[in-house]
Amino acid sequence: MKLHEYQSKTIFSKYGIPIPKGRVAATAQEAKQIAEELGGRVVIKAQVLAGGRGKAGGVKLAKDSAEAEQLATQILGMDIKGLPVRKVLVDEASAIDQEIYFAITNDRTAKKPVMIASAAGGVDIEEVAAATPEKIVKVHIDPLLGLREYQARDVAVAIDLPRAYWKDFVKIAMGLWQVYSATDAILAEINPLVITKEKKLIALDGKMMIDDNALFRQPDLVEMRDTDEDAPSEIEARRYGLSFIKLDGNIGCMVNGAGLAMTSMDVIKLFGGEPANFLDIGGGAGADKVAAGMRIILTDPNVKAVLFNIFGGITRCDEVARGILAAMEEVKPKVPMVVRLVGTNAEDGRRLLENAKMITAETLADAAKKSVKAAKKRKINS
Amino acid sequence: MVTLCRHKPCPCEGTYIMSILVDNNTRLIVQGITGNEGLFHTTQMVAYGTNVVGGVTPGKGGEWVLDKLPVFDSVKTARDATDATATIIFVPARFAPDAMFEAADAGIPLIICITEGVAVQDMMRVRNYLDQKKVRLIGPNCPGLLTPGKAKVGIIPGDIAIPGNVGVVSRSGTLTYEVLYAMKNLGMGASTCVGIGGDPVNGTNFTDVLEMFEHDPKTEKVILIGEIGGSEEEKAAEYITSKMTKPVAAFIAGLTAPPGKRMGHAGAIIEGGAGTAADKIKALEAAGVKVAKHPEEIPTLLM
Numbered sequence: 258m259k260l261h262e263y264q265s266k267t268i269f270s271k272y273g274i275p276i277p278k279g280r281v282a283a284t285a286q287e288a289k290q291i292a293e294e295l296g297g298r299v300v301i302k303a304q305v306l307a308g309g310r311g312k313a314g315g316v317k318l319a320k321d322s323a324e325a326e327q328l329a330t331q332i333l334g335m336d337i338k339g340l341p342v343r344k345v346l347v348d349e350a351s352a353i354d355q356e357i358y359f360a361i362t363n364d365r366t367a368k369k370p371v372m373i374a375s376a377a378g379g380v381d382i383e384e385v386a387a388a389t390p391e392k393i394v395k396v397h398i399d400p401l402l403g404l405r406e407y408q409a410r411d412v413a414v415a416i417d418l419p420r421a422y423w424k425d426f427v428k429i430a431m432g433l434w435q436v437y438s439a440t441d442a443i444l445a446e447i448n449p450l451v452i453t454k455e456k457k458l459i460a461l462d463g464k465m466m467i468d469d470n471a472l473f474r475q476p477d478l479v480e481m482r483d484t485d486e487d488a489p490s491e492i493e494a495r496r497y498g499l500s501f502i503k504l505d506g507n508i509g510c511m512v513n514g515a516g517l518a519m520t521s522m523d524v525i526k527l528f529g530g531e532p533a534n535f536l537d538i539g540g541g542a543g544a545d546k547v548a549a550g551m552r553i554i555l556t557d558p559n560v561k562a563v564l565f566n567i568f569g570g571i572t573r574c575d576e577v578a579r580g581i582l583a584a585m586e587e588v589k590p591k592v593p594m595v596v597r598l599v600g601t602n603a604e605d606g607r608r609l610l611e612n613a614k615m616i617t618a619e620t621l622a623d624a625a626k627k628s629v630k631a632a633k634k635r636k637i638n639s
Numbered sequence: 640m641v642t643l644c645r646h647k648p649c650p651c652e653g654t655y656i657m658s659i660l661v662d663n664n665t666r667l668i669v670q671g672i673t674g675n676e677g678l679f680h681t682t683q684m685v686a687y688g689t690n691v692v693g694g695v696t697p698g699k700g701g702e703w704v705l706d707k708l709p710v711f712d713s714v715k716t717a718r719d720a721t722d723a724t725a726t727i728i729f730v731p732a733r734f735a736p737d738a739m740f741e742a743a744d745a746g747i748p749l750i751i752c753i754t755e756g757v758a759v760q761d762m763m764r765v766r767n768y769l770d771q772k773k774v775r776l777i778g779p780n781c782p783g784l785l786t787p788g789k790a791k792v793g794i795i796p797g798d799i800a801i802p803g804n805v806g807v808v809s810r811s812g813t814l815t816y817e818v819l820y821a822m823k824n825l826g827m828g829a830s831t832c833v834g835i836g837g838d839p840v841n842g843t844n845f846t847d848v849l850e851m852f853e854h855d856p857k858t859e860k861v862i863l864i865g866e867i868g869g870s871e872e873e874k875a876a877e878y879i880t881s882k883m884t885k886p887v888a889a890f891i892a893g894l895t896a897p898p899g900k901r902m903g904h905a906g907a908i909i910e911g912g913a914g915t916a917a918d919k920i921k922a923l924e925a926a927g928v929k930v931a932k933h934p935e936e937i938p939t940l941l942m
Contacts (some may be wrong), residue, residue, distance in 0.1 A: 516814035568816050
């Protein structure tokens with residue numbers, strides 16, 4: 258789960274990381290009022306969960322409150338990478354001397370959190386990493402010990418931060434470590450962390466991603482979830498505890514197990530088709546989940562055929578078959594269905610589906626070929 | 640030669656490496672044995688012939704399961720009473736980290752964690768703690784282990800695989816069943832199947848298991864089943880290039896997965912352009928590994 262800049266910075270501030278004065282606004286009038294409170298010169302920043310806001314024209318400097326209102330009107334009407342801008346952050350403008358990159362994230366290879374810093378901040382860190390990897394400093398943190406101050410000091414030295422700023426930098430690093438730990442973050446990023454003309458360190462921008470598996474102990478963060486970037490079908494699937502991702506193809510898939518679901522998509526593509534979605538109904542899925550899955554798949558008008566690939570282990574094929582029957586009764590699908598049942602109680606499952614007018618398949622390759630063919634035929638007929 | 644055998648006394652003299660993971664000498668306890676999942680799979684494992692010696696559910700110590708398996712309040716008491724050599728964890732995600740710490744502190748050398756959905760910061764703490772204690776962890780978010788005909792420690796359906804000389808290692812569950820089943824249909828058996836799990840931070844990795852297979856006299860060929868996310872397949876390719884003498888065939892899931900989306904498994908995500916299926920296939924092919932186009936093709940690459 259991603260957090261907006263204004264949400265991230267509010268959390269930063271709670272842990273003692275200095276941020277610019279400012280507030281979030283949903284209307285241009287509010288933006289104007291905030292600008293007046295801040296003395297006029299402000300930055301208006303689009304709050305969307307997409308990178309490259311600046312390049313898309315979603316970040317603008319206003320010299321007074323009238324211009325702030327005008328720019329906020331402009332930005333609030335924008336779409337950035339397909340996402341509507343519903344809020345803007347109005348921040349006091351800072352006079353910048355230097356921009357630094359600083360983040361704490363998970364290093365899955367090292368199995369440890371890692372601090373990443375660079376004196377070349379303010380730009381896309383992946384570009385810096387690709388072009389000038391020597392400008393990036395990485396220091397791993399022992400997850401059992403937590404971040405120690407000397408490690409933060411080491412980072413300050415490594416990015417050539419002048420001595421006068423070490424103390425403040427260490428405070429910010431310790432604060433960001435607390436943010437990362439307390440929120441179960443996958444990423445807590447300050448880009449840029451700036452040195453202002455007034456010789457102060459301030460977190461000008463903030464970005465956070467939270468571990469979905471830890472949301473059970475982060476009720477406050479769950480409240481902050483913005484679902485704008487998720488397709489409506491994905492939100493619906495989440496309600497049923499289904500793992501669903503919408504894609505652009507025309508063959509819907511319903512599979513048990515994430516690896517097999519991904520593989521089913523790949524095999525559809527291998528035989529000339531395009532998958533319409535990723536859907537893992539999980540182990541031991543009952544009729545209600547199967548029905549929900551089928552409904553979600555069929556709300557996509559692109560779908561011209563559906564492939565069911567069920568490998569019964571814990572999941573019993575007869576139960577899935579019952580789910581399919583119940584779902585067909587309810588949804589009354591008009592597209593061809595290809596079904597492959599293997600494993601626990603597969604025979605019983607196949608028998609149940611005998612009269613259901615479904616195309617059956619023995620192997621995954623066979624099932625994929627048949628669904629590709631069914632989807633093509635459908636195209637010509639309709 | 641890696642000596643990972645912990646048999647006491649040792650019938651294999653440190654040579655039959657895979658047996659440390661699962662064989663008839665394994666004395667297994669089940670954490671969460673009285674829960675739905677735990678009880679169901681304990682029944683299945685016992686039916687398969689796995690030597691389950693008891694279980695743990697705090698607050699239910701003194702009860703019995705399946706009329707013959709004692710339940711204990713803690714892993715320590717269970718280990719003291721049963722001399723368990725391995726534990727399998729079926730507790731819900733929020734309790735799983737504690738279950739792993741408890742098992743390690745009780746001196747159990749092998750932990751298999753089936754649970755899906757453990758928070759990643761918890762897993763980093765668990766992994767670093769277990770490494771210090773030299774405890775081996777399989778999983779979490781995995782189907783466990785199966786040595787066909789000998790023992791199953793996990794949830795892999797026993798009847799889809801036959802004994803043989805092919806070692807199988809995988810990040811996935813049902814995809815692995817698919818491959819074991821395709822092998823069985825061709826009369827190809829498995830020495831041991833190891834599900835290492837789909838989480839970004841886990842215990843045992845591809846390279847660890849490849850090393851065990853390389854040294855296991857019962858294993859002659861290896862099948863590796865990977866997926867998008869992380870760089871463990873690339874590391875495996877490095878190991879295969881430098882150390883592996885046995886032939887390896889592979890399949891990588893996720894060629895059609897969009898970047899930036901978590902494909903069901905917490906660890907299956909292409910981040911910042913890294914961890915794509917295409918990169919992994921390229922690395923494995925460069926290491927001389929035959930990579931299958933679809934899972935049913937994998938066993939044929941080793942025939």
